[in-house]
Amino acid sequence: MARILVADDAAFMRLRLATLLTEAGHTVLEASNGQEAVEQYKRERPDLVLMDITMPVMDGLAAIEAIRAFDPNARIVVCSSLGQQAIVLRAIQSGARDFVVKPFQPERVLGAVARALGN
Amino acid sequence: MRADYIRPFVAAAVDVLKLDFGVDRVERGALRVETSYYTTQEITAIIGLTGEIEGTAIYGTSRATARRMVEAVTGTLPPVFDEMAESAFAEFGNVVSGRASTLFEQQGVRCTISPPTIVIGRGAIISNVGIRRLIVPLHTPLGDLQLAVAVRGPEDREHIQGPPVT
Numbered sequence: 001m002a003r004i005l006v007a008d009d010a011a012f013m014r015l016r017l018a019t020l021l022t023e024a025g026h027t028v029l030e031a032s033n034g035q036e037a038v039e040q041y042k043r044e045r046p047d048l049v050l051m052d053i054t055m056p057v058m059d060g061l062a063a064i065e066a067i068r069a070f071d072p073n074a075r076i077v078v079c080s081s082l083g084q085q086a087i088v089l090r091a092i093q094s095g096a097r098d099f100v101v102k103p104f105q106p107e108r109v110l111g112a113v114a115r116a117l118g119n
Numbered sequence: 120m121r122a123d124y125i126r127p128f129v130a131a132a133v134d135v136l137k138l139d140f141g142v143d144r145v146e147r148g149a150l151r152v153e154t155s156y157y158t159t160q161e162i163t164a165i166i167g168l169t170g171e172i173e174g175t176a177i178y179g180t181s182r183a184t185a186r187r188m189v190e191a192v193t194g195t196l197p198p199v200f201d202e203m204a205e206s207a208f209a210e211f212g213n214v215v216s217g218r219a220s221t222l223f224e225q226q227g228v229r230c231t232i233s234p235p236t237i238v239i240g241r242g243a244i245i246s247n248v249g250i251r252r253l254i255v256p257l258h259t260p261l262g263d264l265q266l267a268v269a270v271r272g273p274e275d276r277e278h279i280q281g282p283p284v285t
Contacts, residue, residue: 009234010206010209010210010213011202011203011206012189012192012203012206012207012209012210013206013210015192015193015203016139016192019193054213054217054232054233054234055234056234080217081213081214081216081217081218081232082217082220082221082231082232083217083218083221084220084221084224084229084231085224086229087231101218101221102135102139102214102217102218103134103135103137103138103139103214103218104138105138
């Protein structure tokens with residue numbers, strides 16, 4: 001099982017994702033904005049990041065670029081309510097391995113996590 | 120403002136209530152137009168929209184309903200309206216607005232959203248700079264929710280700007 005960093009400014013969504021991932025056997029770390037996610041990534045080196053996009057201080061797209069600049073092999077899955085083509089494209093071009101659009105079925109998140117981890 | 124601008128928000132709210140909160144029965148109340156500047160609900164989430172559609176989506180509910188939204192996901196009813204109940208309702212507004220912006224894109228209209236701002240208490244003044252609010256009440260087993268949209272589309276801006284000067 002993996003160590004997964006959940007980056008989302010909504011405490012409620014962090015709780016929901018952390019519950020889902022913990023019940024699936026993963027260990028969860030949390031960040032409440034993009035800058036915290038970058039700092040946590042550098043400090044903790046999690047196996048995967050589940051990243052929101054619309055966040056204060058630093059948004060998820062900028063955080064993906066910062067994490068990938070630090071670690072080009074970082075595994076990042078975006079989980080956002082913004083499903084517009086341009087945003088999905090930019091996230092994938094920045095290095096995200098998958099894009100889960102909120103609202104989501106739990107199986108969709110677990111499937112994206114499993115694929116990104118190579119399971 | 121075109122009345123059909125509220126449809127993607129209503130469709131998105133039904134999707135979010137079902138997928139995020141397990142609510143499969145949503146009864147839509149009558150659409151009405153409001154010009155009041157005041158918040159009328161105990162909890163209000165405000166999301167800005169920018170792009171080809173611009174304005175504000177305003178979501179309102181009671182403290183009790185926000186607490187039941189947390190219970191629907193965690194299985195535990197918060198004894199009081201707390202930070203988690205506030206976050207649950209803010210995220211509801213955020214995800215509904217994001218989903219609505221995706222539905223707008225499918226109709227060829229591009230827009231994006233700002234992070235939510237929460238207002239607690241009735242009577243706060245929210246100006247929509249002259250745009251009337253379209254309001255739809257939603258009745259759910261968790262409690263009542265109010266969805267208000269005050270947006271301006273391309274045709275409104277053309278109307279405001281008038282004909283091109285030659």
